[in-house]
Amino acid sequence: MSVDPDTSPLAEVVPLGRVPPVACAVVAANLQAVLGLPTQVVAARQMPPRAHLRARDQYDAAPILSALRSEVESIRVRVGVTALDLCLPILTFVYGEALVGGRVAVISSARLAAWPHGTAVGTAAGTAAGTAEEPGLLYERLAKVALHETAHALGLTHCQDHGCLMAFSVGLEKLDSIHLVFCPACEHKLVVGR
Amino acid sequence: MSEPLRVLVIDDEEAMRESLAAWLRKEGYRVSVAADGADGLAQLSAGAFDLLLVDMKMPGMDGMTVLERTREVRPDIPVVMITAYGSIENAVTAMKKGARDYLLKPFDPEQMLLVIERIVGHQELVRENEALRERLRQSARDGVGDLVAGSEAMVDVLELIQDVAPTDAAVLITGETGTGKELVARAIHALSSCAYGPFVVINCGSQSETLLESALFGHERGAFTGAVSTQRGRLEMAHGGTLFLDEVGEIPSKMQTDLLRVLEDREFTRVGGVKPLQSDFRLICATHRDLPARVKSGAFRADFFYRINVLEVRLPPLRDREGDVELLAGYFVEQIARKLGKTIQGFTSEGLRLLCGYSWPGNVRELRNVLERAVVICRADQIGARELTFLASEEPDAMVPMTLREAENSHIRRALDAADWNITHAARALGIDRVTLSRKIKRHDLSRTK
Numbered sequence: 100m101s102v103d104p105d106t107s108p109l110a111e112v113v114p115l116g117r118v119p120p121v122a123c124a125v126v127a128a129n130l131q132a133v134l135g136l137p138t139q140v141v142a143a144r145q146m147p148p149r150a151h152l153r154a155r156d157q158y159d160a161a162p163i164l165s166a167l168r169s170e171v172e173s174i175r176v177r178v179g180v181t182a183l184d185l186c187l188p189i190l191t192f193v194y195g196e197a198l199v200g201g202r203v204a205v206i207s208s209a210r211l212a213a214w215p216h217g218t219a220v221g222t223a224a225g226t227a228a229g230t231a232e233e234p235g236l237l238y239e240r241l242a243k244v245a246l247h248e249t250a251h252a253l254g255l256t257h258c259q260d261h262g263c264l265m266a267f268s269v270g271l272e273k274l275d276s277i278h279l280v281f282c283p284a285c286e287h288k289l290v291v292g293r
Numbered sequence: 294m295s296e297p298l299r300v301l302v303i304d305d306e307e308a309m310r311e312s313l314a315a316w317l318r319k320e321g322y323r324v325s326v327a328a329d330g331a332d333g334l335a336q337l338s339a340g341a342f343d344l345l346l347v348d349m350k351m352p353g354m355d356g357m358t359v360l361e362r363t364r365e366v367r368p369d370i371p372v373v374m375i376t377a378y379g380s381i382e383n384a385v386t387a388m389k390k391g392a393r394d395y396l397l398k399p400f401d402p403e404q405m406l407l408v409i410e411r412i413v414g415h416q417e418l419v420r421e422n423e424a425l426r427e428r429l430r431q432s433a434r435d436g437v438g439d440l441v442a443g444s445e446a447m448v449d450v451l452e453l454i455q456d457v458a459p460t461d462a463a464v465l466i467t468g469e470t471g472t473g474k475e476l477v478a479r480a481i482h483a484l485s486s487c488a489y490g491p492f493v494v495i496n497c498g499s500q501s502e503t504l505l506e507s508a509l510f511g512h513e514r515g516a517f518t519g520a521v522s523t524q525r526g527r528l529e530m531a532h533g534g535t536l537f538l539d540e541v542g543e544i545p546s547k548m549q550t551d552l553l554r555v556l557e558d559r560e561f562t563r564v565g566g567v568k569p570l571q572s573d574f575r576l577i578c579a580t581h582r583d584l585p586a587r588v589k590s591g592a593f594r595a596d597f598f599y600r601i602n603v604l605e606v607r608l609p610p611l612r613d614r615e616g617d618v619e620l621l622a623g624y625f626v627e628q629i630a631r632k633l634g635k636t637i638q639g640f641t642s643e644g645l646r647l648l649c650g651y652s653w654p655g656n657v658r659e660l661r662n663v664l665e666r667a668v669v670i671c672r673a674d675q676i677g678a679r680e681l682t683f684l685a686s687e688e689p690d691a692m693v694p695m696t697l698r699e700a701e702n703s704h705i706r707r708a709l710d711a712a713d714w715n716i717t718h719a720a721r722a723l724g725i726d727r728v729t730l731s732r733k734i735k736r737h738d739l740s741r742t743k
């Protein structure tokens with residue numbers, strides 16, 4: 100590692116394949132606001148072909164992370180954003196994945212656009228509550244997953260504080276119950292590591 | 294949970310092994326990996342692990358063999374088998390051979406976490422239980438913790454507790470008020486085979502017959518006025534654990550018959566219900582009464598007495614526990630002072646003389662109450678005669694100038710302290726009724742100093 104990370108305190112958001120620009124903008128805005136890192140959305144990249152698991156029609160997060168790692172030394176953290184469904188060979192799906200302390204993370208919006216009880220956003224049951232709220236909820240979830248995985252990439256592991264962004268969340272209901280903030284202990288770790 | 298859980302992943306497929314390891318590391322676990330059974334077992338014998346995740350299908354030594362070997366050398370380490378869809382039979386065989394759980398790959402992250410949490414929860418219980426066991430052993434040796442025992446009388450009790458706990462026999466704990474009967478019941482539960490089950494307490498002396506019946510047996514909705522919803526009773530709640538009947542001597546005769554039937558058939562019905570319910574629990578009872586005498590006089594049913602008194606643990610009164618007052622006093626003062634954020638270095642020699650010279654009719658509970666008050670009013674760094682004036686009144690010299698009114702005041706206060714300010718109990722001890730006692734408390738302007 101030849102470049103001192105302190106001289107380039109930058110976070111990069113990389114669209115992987117076709118991603119709505121607003122999704123990347125939301126992620127970048129939250130990284131900058133909550134983590135205090137100047138963040139920029141860079142040019143889109145292709146999904147690494149070897150990440151595609153044909154039999155499952157899903158994308159293995161591990162090869163994506165290793166592809167994102169190239170030249171990461173020049174920045175603080177790089178976050179890939181995709182609309183495709185992520186998984187690990189051993190797990191049926193993940194919302195996102197990161198290398199702990201490895202400065203790279205990848206997140207997916209594929210499983211975030213559903214109401215907690217399995218109704219897809221935008222269907223009749225969903226719209227009853229008011230249409231304006233639905234994209235808002237999706238982006239809030241995306242921001243939470245992005246901050247969670249980015250904190251992993253910066254070296255944090257999970258937190259026992261149920262309201263903290265680093266509390267583990269599987270299931271959208273749980274994800275919706277956590278706040279869009281880190282608890283003081285995790286906040287402290289992030290500041291110290293900055 | 295400060296120490297991270299140490300997990301060993303044994304899987305021949307690199308992608309599976311590494312992705313699982315990476316994910317678990319993210320979770321905060323300390324993870325080691327092995328690419329085959331032989332390497333896994335070698336790591337197992339060289340290092341410390343809390344959990345093994347083993348793939349069923351591996352070339353060379355398969356997962357089942359790894360499981361068997363692990364059970365032989367480290368039966369304490371839980372093993373979770375990972376298996377492909379379509380080979381559930383293998384998973385079932387593995388469970389029979391002692392695997393704690395299995396996962397069908399690929400699995401949901403949520404499912405994985407549930408399995409681990411269940412195991413961690415169980416491990417923590419085991420650890421807690423071991424810690425308690427160790428504490429009891431320690432207590433027997435050098436007297437630490439709430440069951441302080443320096444005296445021979447109390448060391449004998451602790452040894453007896455360890456002997457009776459693993460049997461499933463009903464235990465009757467006898468001893469004066471304030472000797473710590475519930476503490477002993479809890480210790481027996483914690484050391485018993487149903488330690489993982491609930492510990493359910495009911496005080497049979499503090500409620501009316503109807504309330505006691507419904508508390509024990511539960512009731513169906515509408516069984517009586519006020520029964521607005523169906524309620525489970527303590528008998529039901531204790532299933533798989535321990536039922537502790539405190540003040541068992543106060544149970545009315547008719548209910549003794551009902552309970553006897555429950556103990557014999559392990560079956561009962563809720564008040565107002567018809568459906569027979571089953572409950573399996575260990576029974577521990579406690580009383581400060583002389584039950585054999587009550588049996589003889591006909592006030593207590595003999596058959597019920599023999600059913601609850603399979604094993605007896607007799608707690609000695611504090612005055613018979615030589616040296617324990619000093620040990621307990623030191624322990625309590627430290628505990629209370631820490632709670633109140635005060636620094637108090639034990640007792641002056643005069644304070645200690647007063648403590649050891651007093652007869653402690655209310656036993657450990659009275660000692661605790663007296664010290665609680667002493668710590669609160671203590672302005673020095675040691676507790677001395679000033680904080681224990683009330684004990685001095687028992688000394689012959691101090692007795693002389695006391696008026697009858699003063700004597701009554703002091704006597705009532707002592708009875709209340711001994712009963713932990715339970716008016717019913719104190720009234721019973723004084724041989725007067727509750728109303729009279731309440732009137733006297735008001736007249737003497739007594740209140741709990743805390």
Ligand SMILES: [Zn+2]
Binds near residue numbers: 247251257267319
């Ligand atoms: Zn996480």
Ligand SMILES: [Zn+2]
Binds near residue numbers: 258259263281282285
């Ligand atoms: Zn936290």
